[in-house]
Amino acid sequence: MAKAKVKFADVNVTVTVPVGTRIIEISEKVGSYIAYNCREGDCGSCMFTVLDGSDNLSKPSALEKATLFAHFQEVLDGWRRAGDIESLQAMMRRENFAGKECRLACQTQVFGDATVAPL
Amino acid sequence: MSGHEATAGPMAVTDRVHWIGALDPKMRTFDVILKTPNGTTYNAYLVRGSDGVAVIDTVKAETADQFFARLEAVADYAEIKVIVLNHLEPDHSGALPELMRRAPQATLYISDAAQLMLKALLNNSDIAYTPVTTNDRVSLGDRTLRFLNTPYLHWPDTQCTYLEEEGVLFSGDVFGCHYCDEQLFNDSVGDFRFSFEYYYSHIMRPFKQYVLGALELIEPLQINLIAPTHGPILRDHPRHYIERYRELSTPHLHLEIDRDVKTMIIFYISSYGNTMHMAEAIRDGAAEVGGFRISLYDLEGGEVEPFVDLVEEADAILVGSPTINGDAVKPVWDLLSSFAQINVKGKVAGAFGSYGWSGEAVRMVEDRLRGLKMRVPAGGLRIKLIPSADELENCRDYGRDIGSFLMGRPRAREIDMSQLSAN
Numbered sequence: 001m002a003k004a005k006v007k008f009a010d011v012n013v014t015v016t017v018p019v020g021t022r023i024i025e026i027s028e029k030v031g032s033y034i035a036y037n038c039r040e041g042d043c044g045s046c047m048f049t050v051l052d053g054s055d056n057l058s059k060p061s062a063l064e065k066a067t068l069f070a071h072f073q074e075v076l077d078g079w080r081r082a083g084d085i086e087s088l089q090a091m092m093r094r095e096n097f098a099g100k101e102c103r104l105a106c107q108t109q110v111f112g113d114a115t116v117a118p119l
Numbered sequence: 120m121s122g123h124e125a126t127a128g129p130m131a132v133t134d135r136v137h138w139i140g141a142l143d144p145k146m147r148t149f150d151v152i153l154k155t156p157n158g159t160t161y162n163a164y165l166v167r168g169s170d171g172v173a174v175i176d177t178v179k180a181e182t183a184d185q186f187f188a189r190l191e192a193v194a195d196y197a198e199i200k201v202i203v204l205n206h207l208e209p210d211h212s213g214a215l216p217e218l219m220r221r222a223p224q225a226t227l228y229i230s231d232a233a234q235l236m237l238k239a240l241l242n243n244s245d246i247a248y249t250p251v252t253t254n255d256r257v258s259l260g261d262r263t264l265r266f267l268n269t270p271y272l273h274w275p276d277t278q279c280t281y282l283e284e285e286g287v288l289f290s291g292d293v294f295g296c297h298y299c300d301e302q303l304f305n306d307s308v309g310d311f312r313f314s315f316e317y318y319y320s321h322i323m324r325p326f327k328q329y330v331l332g333a334l335e336l337i338e339p340l341q342i343n344l345i346a347p348t349h350g351p352i353l354r355d356h357p358r359h360y361i362e363r364y365r366e367l368s369t370p371h372l373h374l375e376i377d378r379d380v381k382t383m384i385i386f387y388i389s390s391y392g393n394t395m396h397m398a399e400a401i402r403d404g405a406a407e408v409g410g411f412r413i414s415l416y417d418l419e420g421g422e423v424e425p426f427v428d429l430v431e432e433a434d435a436i437l438v439g440s441p442t443i444n445g446d447a448v449k450p451v452w453d454l455l456s457s458f459a460q461i462n463v464k465g466k467v468a469g470a471f472g473s474y475g476w477s478g479e480a481v482r483m484v485e486d487r488l489r490g491l492k493m494r495v496p497a498g499g500l501r502i503k504l505i506p507s508a509d510e511l512e513n514c515r516d517y518g519r520d521i522g523s524f525l526m527g528r529p530r531a532r533e534i535d536m537s538q539l540s541a542n
Contacts, residue, residue, distance in 0.1 A: 012529035013529075013531075013534065015533075015535070016534070016536060017536045021536065026539065030534075030539065031498075033465070
């Protein structure tokens with residue numbers, strides 16, 4: 001079976017996995033700090049960031065896209081509600097997605113080498 | 120309910136504020152987890168402005184008769200312009216549907232986060248409300264209510280309401296306690312300090328970070344009186360209680376010793392000394408990494424509560440348990456089930472243990488640690504019976520692994536997925 005290497009940057013662990021493995025099947029076992037809740041693509045808790053090799057991951061499904069979009073919408077709404085510039089800046093610092101590619105670990109499958117990390 | 124509780128009238132708190140809550144002296148256990156040796160109170164308040172009346176919080180449904188009788192003694196329902204719920208738990212929202220039926224013209228103000236709970240709690244989708252957040256204001260003519268968004272004290276929805284002209288803080292459950300004394304004011308009731316401390320440690324303690332955030336909003340206010348939803352109204356030295364919350368919520372270990380030094384705690388329990396020898400070897404390995412404190416504790420030699428205090432301020436917690444009848448042993452579960460009293464999310468954790476037959480304990484403990492959202496960076500160590508020299512070296516290496524991770528320098532590891540499943 002074809003293999004791929006996925007590195008979890010926060011714990012510095014590289015795991016060789018059969019192609020098609022989902023991130024959720026590995027991350028908890030190596031102690032990477034990606035959080036899970038519903039485990040079926042609905043809640044967005046397991047959002048992680050792709051540091052390298054995003055082309056080697058499965059393309060997001062309609063469900064994953066919808067969940068990611070809802071989360072970003074929530075962040076934007078939060079920013080909009082900020083009463084003053086200080087709290088706006090504080091919120092933006094807390095949820096800084098600039099330059100990050102975010103995916104859901106319960107949905108994303110590994111097809112080639114990639115490096116991932118919790119948000 | 121005795122006639123006395125029902126007939127005692129409303130109590131003037133200031134010229135413009137009345138207590139219209141309810142006494143529940145027979146309550147003995149609150150919300151499953153809290154002991155209440157003399158009961159509790161559900162405090163609700165009525166604020167009178169030149170242009171209308173506000174009701175701040177209501178009471179548990181079973182005590183609604185007291186609430187409505189006291190309300191009627193100081194205001195007509197037609198005068199009520201504003202209803203505020205600082206927290207939607209049923210002991211404060213129980214009389215809301217009936218109050219809104221009697222005062223349909225009133226507007227209900229709740230926090231942003233409370234919107235999601237309102238319908239689920241009241242099973243009534245028809246209730247209209249206005250969500251508010253920090254510094255939103257509602258005018259009652261010559262009196263003004265200002266809202267402070269104080270989430271997670273102790274639910275996502277919690278907020279405080281500040282009556283600006285009187286310097287009165289309607290604090291919800293913050294600064295509250297389960298203590299029932301009809302004298303109501305902190306300078307007249309019995310010594311309730313134990314209840315105040317007990318309430319903080321069981322209700323607010325897991326949310327210390329949020330308490331500190333809320334105090335940033337509360338401390339700058341001119342506060343003449345704190346009106347919480349349970350227990351005595353704090354009119355004598357109200358600042359004292361605010362200071363006490365800051366003291367209780369501030370991590371202390373790091374104030375007393377070098378701020379940057381981290382702490383690792385290794386708990387173990389051992390029937391024949393094997394798990395103990397593992398614990399010692401793990402400590403030795405972690406010590407080679409250095410740069411942090413390591414303490415080793417035998418669960419057999421201590422009580423759970425002080426251990427929980429230690430865990431609260433520690434950065435890494437390892438737990439060693441033998442396996443007996445396919446499970447970790449009771450002292451281990453007693454410790455782990457008490458972690459719910461504090462916030463352990465994100466702390467580094469791990470499990471280890473010696474076993475005779477099957478060794479399920481380590482995986483079970485690990486699952487519990489993960490379930491608490493602790494970080495388990497290396498698979499737990501299981502050793503059959505007496506650790507050999509090689510196995511003790513594995514323990515030292517496990518200690519090095521956890522220590523390196525704790526110090527922010529996780530050792531690079533390359534593994535195959537099949538090794539993970541085999542663990």
